[in-house]
Amino acid sequence: MGKQFGRIEPEHQAFIERQKMFFVASAPPKGRINVSPKGLSSFRVLGDTDVAYLDCTGSGSETRAHLMASDDRRLTIMFCAFEGPPMILRLYGQGRSLMRGTPEYADLVPQFEEIAGARQIVRLSVDLVQTSCGMGVPLFxxxxxxxxxxxxxxxxxxxxxxxYWxxxxxxxxxxxxxxxxPDSMAPQG
Structure with missing residues (x-):
């Protein structure tokens, strides 16, 4: 049975920090829903309702497009245990894209290990944390x-x-x- 929380509790943060990958889901008002796997130790819990991840250059930029197209900027980030006790943890809220080359990016990037080709930081203001059992998730x-x-x-x-951008x-x-x-973005540290 799922449980809901208004903030990231210390046990949630500990679970998040143990995970090697996470998934980001976004959708525009009309169009395709996107789900992207992420890794590279790029996720940070910044506060009990504030998280962010360093986004690397890839073959598309669905999350940023969806955040720009949507007034509510809804975004979901999901973690699931692939080892140890089963659990799924979802973070729901409103996202923002902080582009490389902006003051907001420069202020937050020291929280991360710099990754070659990073193009933005996606920040999520969390308004709901939900956990569920995850017993159907296989062990890896x-x-x-x-x-x-x-x-x-x-x-x-x-x-x-x-x-490429x-x-x-x-x-x-x-x-x-x-x-x-692309010409206004400073690509490397």
């Missing part, structure tokens, strides 16, 4: 992070990263604008 053994994404962007020039990150799969302006 964690081996290691895949280093290929970080190596890929570390080996590219700033110009190549900006070109211009080609792949300016519109969602539904054609919604992401607000990425």
């Amino acid at each position: 053994d964690y081996k290691q992070e895949r280093g290929s994404l970080v190596r890929y962007w570390a080996a590219r020039s700033v110009d190549n990263l900006r070109k 211009g080609l792949k990150n300016t519109k969602s799969i539904d054609g919604l604008p992401t607000g990425f302006v």
Whole structure:
């Protein structure tokens, strides 16, 4: 049976910090719902109703497009235990995208280990925490992070990263604008 909380309790934070991956779900008012897996130790609990993750360059930018297209900026982040006791933990709330090159990004990025190719920090103001049993989630053994994404962007020039942002990150799969302006973003630390 699920339980609901108005804030992230200390036991929730401890659970979150043990997880190696999480999932982000977003949706525009009309269009496709997006669910993205995330890892690379990029998630931080900043307070009992405040979390953020460092978002790496990928083949799309659905979360940012959805946050821009939606007045309520709804966002859900889910963690599930792949080892130990079963549990699923969801964080619901309103998200914001803090673009690389902005003062907000610069203020928050010291909370993270810098990742080559990082393009934004997604911050969530949590208004609901929900836990549920997770007994249907299989057990998996964690081996290691895949280093290929970080190596890929570390080996590219700033110009190549900006070109990629211009080609792949300016519109969602539904054609919604992401607000990425590649030439104004400072790609590397």
